[in-house]
Amino acid sequence: MSSIAVCALLDIESGKVRKFVVNERSIAVVRIDDKVYAIGDTCSHADVSLSDGEVFCDTKELECIKHGSAFSLETGKPNTLPATKAVPVYAASVLDGQVMITIGDDQ
Secondary structure, eight states, X not given: OEEEEEEEGGGSOTTEEEEEEETTEEEEEEEEXXXXXXXXXXXXXXXXXXXXXXXXXXXXXXXXXXXXXXXXTTTOOBSSSSOOSOOOEEEEEEETTEEEEEEOTTO
16 A cells, blocks of 8 residues: 655645546545545546536535536445446545545555
């Protein structure tokens, strides 16, 4: 496993999402207050970047702009159709003000 700093926490506004490439994986990083979440950036239904979508802070979801599927930031599972397949979820944390993403060897 490797943890990589992708940006400062202050570089992402609360309720917003940014895309980063970590170990050749596109990852959408979402900040809600002082907590960060990281999920695969590509919608499992269509080849669309989730980081272009809307963050739903109250339900901890990220909505795909193409067809409206909303993915859980905690599990990666879509909570609405048309997507039926989960996207990957990565461990995300804040260490000394830096957003850290951890990629497992099996991911």
